[in-house]
Amino acid sequence: MRRYLLNVSYLGTPFRGVQRQVGVTESSRPDDFETVQGQIEYALKKLRSINEPATVLSSRTDAGVHALHNAMHVDLERNGDTPHNPTTISLCLNQYFNRNQIPIRILSTYLVPDSFHSRHNAISRTYLYRLIVIKDDTPPLTKHLPVEEYGRSLFISSSEFDFEKLKEASQLFVGHHDFRTFMHKSNKLPDLITRKVMEKCEVYETRPFWSVPHAWPYCVNGNQEDYIGYNIVLKGNGFLYKQVRRTVASLIAVAKGIVTAKDIKFMLEIPSHQSWNPKIKTVPAHGLYLCEVAYSKEDRDTFKEQLED
Template sequence: MRRYLINLSYIGTGFRGIQRQTPSVDIDDPTTIQGQIEMGLKLLKPSYMSSCAVSSRTDAGVHALHTTLHVDLTRPNNEPYDPKTITIQLNKKFSKSFLPIRILSTYLVPNTFHCRREALSRTYMYRLCVIKYNGLIRNTLDKLIPIEEHNRAYFICCNDFDIDKAKDACKLFEGLHDFRTFMGRGSKQQNKITRKVVEKLDIIDEGHRFYTNFSWPNCINQNESDYKFYNIYCKGNAFVYNQVRRTVAALIAAAQGKVSTRDIKFMLEVPSHHSWDPRIKTVPAHGLYLCEVSYSETDRGTFHEGSV
């Protein structure tokens, strides 16, 4: 048996998240990222295959620019698989099936390595676009979203958006805090430890768009200058359920003047579901990207490279 670390990216639209929903690897699950990868690994015809272990769980609709998982495989002749072969074969399957999953690289790693426990940090990015009203009514928002950005960023209409207030609020989240207030009520682990360290929370003005040519809607009199993009980066070792999305929601509410830094400070200092400010609405999943899962240089020194 050999263990393989797989680096991958994906667009989460249309999937039920990364984690397989079926009870065992023997039952195919085409609705999740893990399920699709396990189905692809079966095409290698291993004599033994474990269930994939994912380094970070992402909800339905969340994307990943880089994340990892590991899997134990045994080849019929007991020789290790060439990591490059795993990368090529999985990408061939996803390409033929028109699936938005891309294997970036595969490594042969020690059997003691665990992609989740060994991860030093995880960095998330939330893509936000603020559109000026220009006299338009709210129900025109769908017409204002370029089709190539559909389900790739969160668009809001707002003329009074003070990004400096959001940046000031970022400082409140950094460091060690109890984030129970920011844990979604849908969490199945209500007794989970909620004290986490946010290493960095930062907002980059005019975040780069994924597309250079915008299909500006002809029926709406709107200019590119009316669109302001922001990338919100959140880095930490671990997060509670929905922590990043609810953190971003609080930053947006601060920029819109719905809540103050004092309100946010209260939610952090009095950790409870009851402390959540109802004026803040959790942002949707489709603007969230897992950017990076990082490991120590010591761990990296034990990886046998197989990137294409």
């Protein structure tokens, strides 16, 4: 039995989330084609290993959330005890996903020590939320919304959007805080550790994905100059359920003048579900990307991309 680390990317739109949701018993592991994990485990069966492939996720993402990089490990046993070549695993899985038009790709596969754990060994995770602001109060559906950004970014309309206030408020989240207020209250685990370290919370202006100038003369009620794109980047040692989306929602509310930086400070200093400001509405999943799951240099030095002779 050998352990492998799979680095994966996917579009979350067609999935119910990354984690398999079909019940599992010791005697059977039914296929779950509506989750990323289920699809990957089914594709791993194409390798014809002796054992049933069961992956372990480094990070869970909700339905509709995308990943530029997520990671998982899996133990595989092959006839004759000869390890699978990591490159062959990537090729086999990507051929299956491409042939069946499944928006998952294996970025790389590594042979790793049996003691390596994709979740426990991760030292940080980085998320990106893409926001596009229409610079007036015209409802988004009456403007031209480029198809390149459909299901990839959140569009909002606001003539009062204050980027400087957003940047200032973002720094309130950096450091060691109890983020219980920003955790979705459906998570009722009494022993859950809600104190986390936020290493980075940055916001910067960026260009939208689309770059087709010849299309704009044909757009109705919309010009390319009417839109401003923003990337909101959060990096930490771990995140609570919906913490990123509620953090982004809070920053947008500050920029729009719905709440103030003092309201954010209150929610951080008085960590409780009752402290959440009801004026803030959680942003949808489709603008969120898991960008990176990071491991220490000591761990990375043990990764083997191909079999040694």
